[in-house]
Amino acid sequence: MKKEDLRIIFMGTPEFAVGTLEALIKGGYNVVAVVTQPDKPVGRHQDTLQPSQVKVFAMEHGIPVLQPVKMKDPEFVEELRSYNADIQVVVAFRMLPEVVWGMPRFGTFNVHAALLPQYRGAAPINWAVINGEVETGVTTFFLDHDIDTGRVIEQRKFPIPDDADVEYVYDGLMNLGAEIALSTLDKVIECDGKVESMPQDDSAATKHAPKIFKETCEITWAKNAKNVYDFIRGLSPYPGSWTTLVPKEGKPLTMKVFKTAKTNIPSVGMNPGEITVKEGRLLVACADNMLEILELQISGKKRMLVRDFLNGFKNIDNYTCR
Template structure:
């Protein structure tokens, strides 16, 4: 029989999983998401992508700030769910919530656990130069992504893949795997294996202070840094284009075999010297503008060879 499910998620990454669980015929008795946040120039409150999608599906939505209040915990327990599906919800769940569903809480995590536990596994995997990641379906416990793994599938990371592209692929894969996990849970065949003790790494939340490009680093590290932060929040440098320093995001770049003083523009093709080698910028974005190819950028912003980018 279909399961009674509580779905807990917030960003775009979680929406395909919500859709897949609903399409599989399970009864989603409630959706939990982060509360609406002020956004845009008017700072009007905006509902999360999961919130909006749940409303479109006709599913009731709850948005507690946390589960510290006894009433919030009691309301969750009163749902009498068979399981909770948790995807990038954004809140740590207390033991009383984790233990409330009959079979527990199951998380879609976008890494090959125990590597990259934590908040930013997709970005960190690319920034570290990993060539393979995964989606794991984990039965949650009180630790930070420490629970036993029920299902997993690897995903290769190509040398030119951005975090945005990997995000979409892993989201779709996570939806597929969660449906499989719930089918096995329903059939009583779902198993969970403890995570290995070796190979634990943590994917810290991206700090704005680390988004600036450091041209003193080797070119291949800078390319990975750019890919891992593309399209958001974006790796950036400053250049003087109209009398004032302007912050420019780099969305795509490749390493090339050229040398020079780090941060100096080497030619008319946006090739920038690094600590080792150089990068050629292929796609970028000026503040308040749409992303553009390097050739289009250069038609409107003349940067002569020898210009220093900071």
């Protein structure tokens, strides 16, 4: 079989998925249709519909786009079946019912941004950085009934530098994900769909990657500085970690923190969250050491460097991070 003969349905929504879709198109693979989320209402009055980035890319390249509200909808299932796909490739999409993932003769495989069975779930990149991992990677696996539990086809590793934030790891894994998707498809073509795969060891699934909500992103200053440092870079630049600046008098402010630096300054005698300004440095007490804030954003303001913040916010010593 040639790659031009392998009929592929691609499923995905965000920018992360576009990297793989683009690689498929440039590589000459036969993507017969794309499935993505329905257009999202945006704007003050929710009266403007915004297409997903995968839809935008697909339409620019003349690929048919399907946008089901419900994956089990009979009309969608029949339309999907009409494309007679040999295989489906899923990147950053929702959970699929068996009637969908079991449809192609060669099955459906997912590109997951982690080294499974670790970090099953919706936010594997964030949680790997939050937990201070020095390495992550991407995995291709065949979908089955449960989330991220299917038989593994390929894995590739990716180092996480100590100063890397989620954006750096996201970009790296997006490119690596595209590479492993093409490699997996080449295996499918070479063996006419009879790809070797290995079951996951469920007992090794000790770290998880649940969906991240606003409350998940609140900083806990009572942890060690290294833990807080990893937490902040694990959410930077999006969705962004945050804390509440509480004044001795007046109204509290919400502050997002995007970048910090570890210090060797002990926080002995200080309460977690207590703020000190020293020689132009904004320091916050953690359980063991002080953490230096480098980039932040006050609610209603733009993201800024600390030096710019301190120039316009003279009484920061009167606040505490809570």
